[in-house]
Amino acid sequence: MAGKNISEYCFGKKVYQFESIDSTNTFARNLSENDAPHGTLVIAETQTAGRGRLGRRWESDPGENLLFTILLRPSVRIEKLILLPFAAAIGIADGIEQTTGVSLETKWPNDLLCGKKKMCGILIEGSMEPDVGAAIALGVGINVNQMNFPSDIEHVATSLYQITGRRWPKGELLNAILPSLEERFLELCYSEAPTILASWKKRTRMMGQQVLVKEQQEAYEATAVDLDVQGALLIKHPDGTVHSVLSGDVSIRHLE
Numbered sequence: 204m205a206g207k208n209i210s211e212y213c214f215g216k217k218v219y220q221f222e223s224i225d226s227t228n229t230f231a232r233n234l235s236e237n238d239a240p241h242g243t244l245v246i247a248e249t250q251t252a253g254r255g256r257l258g259r260r261w262e263s264d265p266g267e268n269l270l271f272t273i274l275l276r277p278s279v280r281i282e283k284l285i286l287l288p289f290a291a292a293i294g295i296a297d298g299i300e301q302t303t304g305v306s307l308e309t310k311w312p313n314d315l316l317c318g319k320k321k322m323c324g325i326l327i328e329g330s331m332e333p334d335v336g337a338a339i340a341l342g343v344g345i346n347v348n349q350m351n352f353p354s355d356i357e358h359v360a361t362s363l364y365q366i367t368g369r370r371w372p373k374g375e376l377l378n379a380i381l382p383s384l385e386e387r388f389l390e391l392c393y394s395e396a397p398t399i400l401a402s403w404k405k406r407t408r409m410m411g412q413q414v415l416v417k418e419q420q421e422a423y424e425a426t427a428v429d430l431d432v433q434g435a436l437l438i439k440h441p442d443g444t445v446h447s448v449l450s451g452d453v454s455i456r457h458l459e
């Protein structure tokens with residue numbers, strides 16, 4: 204990280220903090236209709252209707268985890284932001300690693316895993332107007348101090364507590380994550396030669412592995428081979444043909 208003076212960062216300069224809210228993403232999306240500034244942070248101890256990708260719920264023990272959304276008002280064309288999920292994942296991973304020493308692995312499209320289980324999920328929502336002027340809610344759920352998970356997800360979910368055997372101060376963690384997240388966002392927007400995809404690929408172990416791909420109504424097995432420049436997952440079928448998956452979900456553990 205280049206390391207700016209903390210006063211130069213925008214993420215978290217304005218904060219809306221809640222004990223309980225339906226969803227920090229919903230609140231941030233409503234805020235975006237007002238004049239809340241770029242980088243506004245919405246954070247909650249618990250959510251009554253936390254959302255995950257693909258219409259799933261995001262469940263979290265009250266008070267134990269980081270649940271937040273950053274409102275983004277990028278001043279670049281929306282096409283520049285195609286790799287936002289990847290930039291967010293590595294920015295968050297960098298921040299967690301700096302504070303805790305725990306290395307996280309990236310999983311397409313935007314999960315962070317540790318020991319094959321998910322520790323962090325990212326939900327990006329918002330209006331993507333064709334030109335400058337988008338308002339985007341970048342929602343992040345990080346399992347920090349949760350000791351146990353419900354039986355239906357315990358085989359796929361983990362927390363920093365489960366990995367390290369100790370509790371972590373959430374404020375300290377957030378203070379490390381916000382600048383590294385913002386650095387990656389700025390790199391995505393303004394760098395001539397962003398290293399986002401390369402950094403993301405360095406953190407993944409999914410390439411070369413058999414995966415179960417879920418695309419709309421379809422599910423099939425294939426080998427993950429690479430990402431294309433837009434962040435689509437390139438997968439190879441048993442007959443040798445390669446095709447790109449732009450959105451959807453893949454499961455690796457399922458096949459192990």
Ligand code: BTN
Pocket residue numbers: 225226227228229250252253254255256257259261269270271272314323324325326342343344
């Ligand atoms: C996923 O992996 O499916 C994405 C999960 C994103 C969860 C976070 S928690 C804070 C923010 N508010 C929400 O309702 N969802 C995101």
